[in-house]
Amino acid sequence: MISFATLSGLSMLVNLISLAAAQSQQAFQFTTDDASVNDQWTTFPQRIERVAVIGAGPSGLQAATHLLAANLSIRLFERAPAPGGQWFYTEETPVREQYPETDARDTKIPPDILPATRYYEEGDGGISLDERWREHWHPRPVWYDLIANSPADKTRLPGVNYAPDAAWEVSVHDVQRNVRAYASLHRLNSNDNPISSHAPQITSYATRVESLHKGNETDTWTLKLHRLEWLPESKRLKAEWWTEEFDAVVVASGAFTEAKVPQIKGIGNWSKVKKDKKYSIYHAQSYRHPEPYTGKTVLIVGASVTATYLARSIAPFAGRLLCSVRPNQYRDALGWDILFRFPEKAEMIPEIESFQPLDDFTAGIKAGKINLVNGSAITEIDEIILATGYNTETFLPDLVKPRLPNSVYWTGHYMDDRPTLAYTLFNEPWRQGEYAGLGFARVWTGKARLPSRERMWVNMKSGKYNFGKAVDFLRQEGLCRMYVSWLNSEALEFGGQLVAPQLLERREIWNYWINTQHKKDFISHENWTRFEQLPFDEWPQPRYPSAKLVSW
Ligand SMILES: Cc1cc2nc3c(=O)[nH]c(=O)nc-3n(C[C@H](O)[C@H](O)[C@H](O)COP(=O)(O)OP(=O)(O)OC[C@H]3O[C@@H](n4cnc5c(N)ncnc54)[C@H](O)[C@@H]3O)c2cc1C
Ligand SMILES: NC(=O)c1ccc[n+]([C@@H]2O[C@H](COP(=O)([O-])OP(=O)(O)OC[C@H]3O[C@@H](n4cnc5c(N)ncnc54)[C@H](OP(=O)(O)O)[C@@H]3O)[C@@H](O)[C@H]2O)c1
Ligand SMILES: *[C@@H]1O[C@H](CO)[C@@H](O)[C@H](O)[C@H]1NC(C)=O
Ligand SMILES: *[C@@H]1O[C@H](CO)[C@@H](O)[C@H](O)[C@H]1NC(C)=O
Ligand SMILES: *[C@@H]1O[C@H](CO)[C@@H](O)[C@H](O)[C@H]1NC(C)=O
Ligand SMILES: *[C@@H]1O[C@H](CO)[C@@H](O)[C@H](O)[C@H]1NC(C)=O
Ligand SMILES: *[C@@H]1O[C@H](CO)[C@@H](O)[C@H](O)[C@H]1NC(C)=O
Secondary structure, eight states: OOOEEEEEEEHHHHHHHHHHHEEEEEEEEOOSSHHHHTBBBBBSSOOOOEEEOOOOOOOHHHHHHHHHTTTOEEEEEEEESSGGGGGGGOOOOOOOOOOTOOOOOOOOOOSSSSSEEEEETTGGGOOHHHHHHHHHOOOOSSSTOOBBOOOGGGGOOTOOOOOOOOOOOBBBBHHHHHHHHHHTTOOOOOOSOSOOOOOOOOTTEEEEEEEEEEEESOOOOEEEEEEEEEEEETTTTEEEEEEEEEEEEEOOOSSSOOOOOOOOBBBBHHHEEEEEEEEEEEEGOOOOGGGGTTOOEEEEEEESSHHHHHHHHHHTTTTTTEEEEOOOOOHHHHHHHSOOOTTOOOOEOEEEEEOOOOSSSSSSSTTOOOEESSOOEOOOOOOEEOOOEEEOOTSSHHTTTOGEEEGTTTTTTBBBOOEEEEEEEOSSHHHHHHHHHHHHHHHHTTSSOOOOOHHHHHHTTTTTOOOTTTTTHHHHHHHHHHHHHHHHHHHHHOOOOOOOOOOOOHHHHHHHHHHHTTOOOOOOOOHHHHHHOOOOOSSSSOOEEEGGGGGG
């Protein structure tokens, strides 16, 4: 077994320290008289009691569950009015994304003095109540007939199964129910009343975390919070701002937050065009149903999961379907296009060079000319959908902006500060989220150790802890092996239940899924068993370069 300590070449030290820790009254400080030993591990000067979790998606719900089980005092903040994260489907769509040459509308000016309460009426500040509400919680980029691109068995939370006769290609609605069921089961869903008459109030929906600051003198984090509430009888929105203090914070806010608009020449001009009061060019985040595309000529921009799945949704309805795809060295060289299948109806066209300016902004884009990089031009397009991905760096700007992928340890702990801040940005929250939640709870209650900040940086800079994108299946498996080894070896020292590795039969389900849904003979049982025989140093390297990993 690869234990965390032997990985760092410190097995001797570990024995020393575990002895010392066992003798100490408060294991969580790992204090001995030997300063060189203390230097090896992260220590927390104060007991961690109050923990905030930001986001009630698959990751945040699991973190909150394990932190609660460790008897920490938890608050769970979610900007949406319900749990589910990305899987919370609504007919509501996000506020329109930002295009070049369009002034940003700032609806977010908080009062100077907190706590504060304001009431908004229709049209206050030039913004409708509906838009103010949608800006606040940001409806999700999922559409009505979205089918998960992972098998049912791999797209559910621990302890919550789908119905025995459910299809194994699960719909967004099934996944939404699964996540909500988990939230209710663990008493985190405050919509599912009564939670418990004497339970402390844990979850606050429609509550957006606006900022996160660490005090200079204290080691506590201050969250600035903003909640909106509909007052239907008076047709108003009630807005509240306040702050709360925490000893530790888990940021589980997801990766696909802000729609990425490609900066193609002329796109600002076209973005203002409307037909029948609707924009003709928009990001995929607002796509909901295929029926309105009946008989239309639709252009989808992009070649990844959204572009291809959306193309399959629209294809049976559209008159003509064009897809603008640019070459991608990794996708093309590594065969990842197996994961991104366009329907037969899709006509592939090259990347767009520019949009020729339009004079009339009310008649749609049909007469407009789109220049392609190969020198030709296309016209007669009814609607353009930008399936061009998402930016992650949208909230908590003061912290997130300087964040690099490598400022977060492989366990999720933030290394630029004392690691009482942690992120849950995993490719596979369904199985890694539980381990991560246990890791946060145990580190913060003194039942698992983290190396000192210096050692964490050394480990991360060595490059060993890059687990790749979701498509790096074996490397992702490696992350789970790391967790199981670390959590269990620490549990032997400090107590705590052992965690189970992934069930072996789940691999076969996954193999079958990939090989039948995507590419024949892509992966076999042998790949996994061979991987298991490899020492850590020989694990296959991620196949995407790390610069490409910033998707989280
Ligand atoms: C269109 C689409 C399809 C996908 N399909 C699949 C699939 O088939 N299979 C799969 O495994 N994965 C899929 N994913 C990935 C998906 O993101 C994960 O399955 C999963 O939802 C990630 O869980 P999470 O909890 O980390 O983040 P999320 O589910 O994104 O949840 C984050 C939560 O944090 C909240 N939040 C963010 N900022 C704040 C704030 N400032 N204050 C308060 N709350 C905040 C958000 O409202 C959100 O509810 C898909 C993603 C997209 C966009
Ligand atoms: N059914 C499902 O389960 C499902 C559906 C949708 C999304 N998802 C998930 O959602 C996440 C986001 O996926 P996504 O597809 O929205 O984003 P993405 O993976 O970031 O893909 C964005 C795509 O847009 C392309 N692009 C960007 N600018 C372009 C331009 N100017 N011209 C042409 N192409 C351009 C990119 O090309 P380059 O690669 O060359 O940059 C890429 O192909 C993923 O995790 C995915 O798995 C899942
Ligand atoms: C949490 O508190 C309860 C009640 O005091 C106790 O029974 C339980 O053992 C505690 N759990 C942990 C992990 O400390
Ligand atoms: C914390 O200290 C830094 C540097 O001394 C200072 O710039 C900053 O204003 C202080 N912040 C607060 C909230 O006191
Ligand atoms: C450019 O691409 C378009 C769309 O695929 C195609 O019809 C056209 O023939 C191409 N032109 C050249 C010069 O290759
Ligand atoms: C778009 O381009 C046309 C033609 O150059 C110009 O008349 C119009 O003002 C532009 N509109 C905007 C909003 O940029
Ligand atoms: C599985 O192993 C085969 C044979 O070594 C290899 O060609 C293939 O790339 C592996 N598949 C994956 C997904 O790593």
